[in-house]
Amino acid sequence: xxxxxxxxxxxxxxxxxxxxxxxxxxxxxxxxxxxxxxxxxxxxxxxxxxxxxxxxxxxxxxxxxxxxxxxxxxxxxxxxxxxxxxxxxxxxxxxxxxxxxxxxxxxxxxxxxxxxxxxxxxxxxxxxxxxxxxxxxxxxxxxxxxxxxxxxxxxxxxxxxxxxxxxxxxxxxxxxxxxxxxxxxxxxxxxxxxxxxxxxxxxxxxxxxxxxxxxxxxxxxxxxxxxxxxxxxxxxxxxxxxxxxxxxxxxxxxxxxxxxxxxxxxxxxxxxxxxxxxxxxxxxxxxxxxxxxxxxxxxxxxxxxxxxxxxxxxxxxxxxxxxxxxxxxxxxxxxxxxxxxxxxxxxxxxxxxxxxxxxxxxxxxxxxxxxxxxxxxxxxxxxxxxxxxxxxxxxxxxxxxxxxxxxxxxxxxxxxxxxxxxx
Amino acid sequence: xxxxxxxxxxxxxxxxxxxxxxxxxxxxxxxxxxxxxxxxxxxxxxxxxxxxxxxxxxxxxxxxxxxxxxxxxxxxxxxxxxxxxxxxxxxxxxxxxxxxxxxxxxxxxxxxxxxxxxxxxxxxxxxxxxxxxxxxxxxxxxxxxxxxxxxxxxxxxxxxxxxxxxxxxxxxxxxxxxxxxxxxxxxxxxxxxxxxxxxxxxxxxxxxxxxxxxxxxxxxxxxxxxxxxxxxxxxxxxxxxxxxxxxxxxxxxxxxxxxxxxxxxxxxxxxxxxxxxxxxxxxxxxxxxxxxxxxxxxxxxxxxxxxxxxxxxxxxxxxxxxxxxxxxxxxxxxxxxxxxxxxxxxxxxxxxxxxxxxxxxxxxxxxxxxxxxxxxxxxxxxxxxxxxxxxxxxxxxxxxxxxxxxxxxx
Numbered sequence: 001x002x003x004x005x006x007x008x009x010x011x012x013x014x015x016x017x018x019x020x021x022x023x024x025x026x027x028x029x030x031x032x033x034x035x036x037x038x039x040x041x042x043x044x045x046x047x048x049x050x051x052x053x054x055x056x057x058x059x060x061x062x063x064x065x066x067x068x069x070x071x072x073x074x075x076x077x078x079x080x081x082x083x084x085x086x087x088x089x090x091x092x093x094x095x096x097x098x099x100x101x102x103x104x105x106x107x108x109x110x111x112x113x114x115x116x117x118x119x120x121x122x123x124x125x126x127x128x129x130x131x132x133x134x135x136x137x138x139x140x141x142x143x144x145x146x147x148x149x150x151x152x153x154x155x156x157x158x159x160x161x162x163x164x165x166x167x168x169x170x171x172x173x174x175x176x177x178x179x180x181x182x183x184x185x186x187x188x189x190x191x192x193x194x195x196x197x198x199x200x201x202x203x204x205x206x207x208x209x210x211x212x213x214x215x216x217x218x219x220x221x222x223x224x225x226x227x228x229x230x231x232x233x234x235x236x237x238x239x240x241x242x243x244x245x246x247x248x249x250x251x252x253x254x255x256x257x258x259x260x261x262x263x264x265x266x267x268x269x270x271x272x273x274x275x276x277x278x279x280x281x282x283x284x285x286x287x288x289x290x291x292x293x294x295x296x297x298x299x300x301x302x303x304x305x306x307x308x309x310x311x312x313x314x315x316x317x318x319x320x321x322x323x324x325x326x327x328x329x330x331x332x333x334x335x336x337x338x339x340x341x342x343x344x345x346x347x348x349x350x351x352x353x354x355x356x357x358x359x360x361x362x363x364x365x366x367x368x369x370x371x372x373x374x375x376x377x378x379x380x381x382x383x384x385x386x387x388x389x390x391x392x393x394x395x396x397x398x399x400x401x402x403x404x405x406x407x408x409x410x411x412x413x414x415x416x417x418x419x420x421x422x423x
Numbered sequence: 424x425x426x427x428x429x430x431x432x433x434x435x436x437x438x439x440x441x442x443x444x445x446x447x448x449x450x451x452x453x454x455x456x457x458x459x460x461x462x463x464x465x466x467x468x469x470x471x472x473x474x475x476x477x478x479x480x481x482x483x484x485x486x487x488x489x490x491x492x493x494x495x496x497x498x499x500x501x502x503x504x505x506x507x508x509x510x511x512x513x514x515x516x517x518x519x520x521x522x523x524x525x526x527x528x529x530x531x532x533x534x535x536x537x538x539x540x541x542x543x544x545x546x547x548x549x550x551x552x553x554x555x556x557x558x559x560x561x562x563x564x565x566x567x568x569x570x571x572x573x574x575x576x577x578x579x580x581x582x583x584x585x586x587x588x589x590x591x592x593x594x595x596x597x598x599x600x601x602x603x604x605x606x607x608x609x610x611x612x613x614x615x616x617x618x619x620x621x622x623x624x625x626x627x628x629x630x631x632x633x634x635x636x637x638x639x640x641x642x643x644x645x646x647x648x649x650x651x652x653x654x655x656x657x658x659x660x661x662x663x664x665x666x667x668x669x670x671x672x673x674x675x676x677x678x679x680x681x682x683x684x685x686x687x688x689x690x691x692x693x694x695x696x697x698x699x700x701x702x703x704x705x706x707x708x709x710x711x712x713x714x715x716x717x718x719x720x721x722x723x724x725x726x727x728x729x730x731x732x733x734x735x736x737x738x739x740x741x742x743x744x745x746x747x748x749x750x751x752x753x754x755x756x757x758x759x760x761x762x763x764x765x766x767x768x769x770x771x772x773x774x775x776x777x778x779x780x781x782x783x784x785x786x787x788x789x790x791x792x793x794x795x796x797x798x799x800x801x802x803x804x805x806x807x808x809x810x811x812x813x814x815x816x817x818x819x820x821x822x823x824x825x826x827x828x829x830x831x832x833x
Contacts, residue, residue: 367443371444375797381732382733
């Protein structure tokens with residue numbers, strides 16, 4: 001079976017979890033011996049995976065890097081507004097003619113869609129897979145040409161990203177893509193509920209596939225890092241406890257709850273340090289608020305972090321906190337646990353359905369988080385138990401890359417059946 | 424002729440409330456009495472009251488030929504006295520039939536036997552006094568919390584005046600031997616051991632309503648046939664009393680099963696016997712338990728309560744406080760400390776979720792074992808601070824700690 005997959009982010013071009021999820025799925029499918037042709041909106045000369053056929057929707061010009069950069073910031077308050085800001089910044093830097101690209105995100109999506117049909121006509125495939133609204137139009141165009149069944153992967157809806165500030169145009173495109181698809185794959189039951197309730201999609205058409213994590217990048221007993229050790233004597237250093245927030249610093253991820261919690265934890269454990277790793281529109285607010293709480297010297301803002309540094313951060317931290325207001329899945333929790341770092345996750349996050357060995361809280365319950373964090377930092381037994389059990393759980397088969405890929409292949413098969421039935 | 428010895432455990436813990444970090448030092452209540460009262464009422468209505476009535480009726484109808492043993496924890500009796508005196512009376516009425524023997528145990532259903540012999544002895548003696556006062560019966564057969572027993576414990580039990588002990592007939596202990604006999608403790612030759620026949624016990628306790636089990640549906644005649652063909656001198660069938668109506672709901676037919684069981688057994692020539700009677704019989708052989716053995720989980724060890732880092736840290740913290748609590752001389756604090764010794768608090772911290780751990784999950788008031796640990800440790804912290812404040816010699820030091828904490832918050 002060969003899948004024609006329309007992606008948007010793919011390493012090294014990535015802004016968030018969509019790239020990680022896409023590469024995870026592609027790797028899993030390849031390992032399960034399903035062939036994949038991945039279409040990406042940026043130039044791709046070499047495929048990072050030997051068996052993966054990577055097709056660029058554009059020519060090989062370096063200027064086209066801009067397409068990826070433009071597409072990436074799917075941030076809190078309407079992807080489209082943000083797009084224009086970033087677009088104008090990048091257009092200034094880019095060499096060559098960026099005039100061929102659309103002036104807003106929707107035109108960009110349209111342009112990608114327009115190429116979908118052409119690619120479908122020259123690339124052999126049995127099923128078409130798409131990832132979130134930005135690629136749905138391309139998938140629909142491809143199906144028009146090849147007549148192959150269409151699957152819509154949904155990683156997050158506009159309601160998850162923007163809450164009440166949801167962009168109606170984006171919502172419409174999400175609805176359109178999922179309605180057109182023969183089969184929908186949601187990454188959690190929580191997200192499936194949103195699809196059913198907010199988009200009136202039939203529950204029977206949606207499969208739930210929880211994400212896994214690539215065990216390849218991890219060695220056992222990786223050294224934990226201690227950047228803030230306090231030298232108590234010439235020979236002895238005491239490790240300073242570190243609490244980590246990792247993610248986009250936007251409304252959706254609830255970083256403001258993290259800062260409030262930090263203020264409370266600091267009252268009990270004055271030596272604790274707090275790291276906010278990520279970028280986003282709420283940074284100025286967080287800096288201001290941590291000064292108000294009198295903890296400005298204990299909160300460190302690292303900005304965006306990539307690659308190996310992400311894993312180093314997890315291993316520095318004693319606990320990773322994810323106070324997301326909305327979290328359709330929450331790969332950060334899997335990465336944290338896989339690195340042996342206990343984590344606190346929102347009860348409503350998709351990942352909370354899948355994992356057992358983590359604290360589950362209401363994202364607004366700063367009291368509960370404070371209680372849990374102080375206990376974690378005070379009792380090494382609690383840290384050790386959560387770390388050990390969490391890591392062990394994550395090494396299980398259901399969190400491998402092969403398992404979600406296997407379930408996704410089942411969805412492809414269902415899409416083929418239902419597509420055949422409707423013709 | 425085979426005799427049947429039935430014993431059921433009756434216990435409810437004082438569950439803790441979600442005691443947060445911010446509650447430390449506020450003189451707050453430790454126990455979730457609202458919830459404890461509600462759960463007690465529920466289990467009383469579903470199990471204790473109907474089961475007591477049925478047992479009393481069966482004993483009377485059989486002219487005393489049907490006999491059972493019960494063990495009522497002190498933690499349960501305290502709750503009954505406070506919130507459900509009607510249920511306490513119902514137990515007294517049942518015991519008054521003369522067909523019920525009461526067993527000795529630690530008052531707080533604790534793991535004191537594994538931590539402090541002094542505390543163990545105090546709790547066992549207090550339990551015995553309470554049973555005598557309320558039921559006019561002096562227990563002579565002992566059952567330790569969750570049937571935990573090992574050779575080194577036997578002398579202490581014997582010194583307390585008991586003649587017999589209920590133990591788990593675990594495979595690793597019994598080997599080729601049958602649990603259907605009376606055995607002898609190797610470290611206290613006068614002490615008799617009654618090993619639980621776990622297969623026959625669990626047929627009722629765990630498997631009764633399991634439709635995937637090839638024994639389903641289990642009827643009284645079928646079960647009596649199994650008992651009659653088991654062989655041995657005596658069958659030791661030990662279950663939780665909550666089996667009747669709570670673990671196995673009434674609609675599974677459990678009460679119907681129980682009501683027909685004595686008649687079916689007697690019909691087959693089986694006789695019922697009290698444990699104290701068996702404890703006066705000569706043993707077939709000595710039986711050695713090299714390490715603490717319990718009736719829990721597949722492991723039949725103490726790992727359900729002391730199997731992970733959280734549990735051992737919590738147990739250590741708790742028993743580390745004992746001296747200070749005693750020294751404070753405050754009876755209320757001591758009572759609170761003793762309620763914390765109840766094994767359930769550690770059971771909620773069990774992380775063996777995935778295999779046989781789901782039974783733990785069912786009984787826990789917490790979202791996770793980790794949350795259970797935090798609540799327990801917060802309470803221990805509060806208790807430590809309050810008894811320190813009561814002890815003159817250390818009062819000053821504690822004030823400093825407290826003030827330092829306040830300064831940080833400010």
